[in-house]
Amino acid sequence: MNDKVKGPASYFPAIEKTxxxxxxxxxxxxxxxxxxxxxxxxxxxxxxxxxxxxHANAVVAHMLAGSQA
Known part of the structure; x- marks a missing residue:
């Protein structure tokens, strides 16, 4: 099973660090x-x-998709 994060959420570690x-x-x-x-x-x-x-696009896309996990 592949548990790798995909989509906009994959940017979050870099966003938090940057x-x-x-x-x-x-x-x-x-x-x-x-x-x-x-x-x-x-x-x-x-x-x-x-x-x-x-990064901004990833945050907005994730929010508008309704997933804040």
């Missing part, structure tokens, strides 16, 4: 910025928190 905050921190920021469209939420993380596009 930006020094747990994923729950980033989820809270996205939650507070809603309602908004996907790319508008990505822009919040990029413009106001210095997150790179791929």
């Amino acid at each position: 930006y020094g905050q747990p994923k729950s921190h980033w989820f809270a920021i996205v939650e507070a910025a809603q309602p908004a469209r996907h790319m508008d939420l990505v822009k919040v993380l990029k413009d106001h928190h210095g997150m790179g596009h791929g």
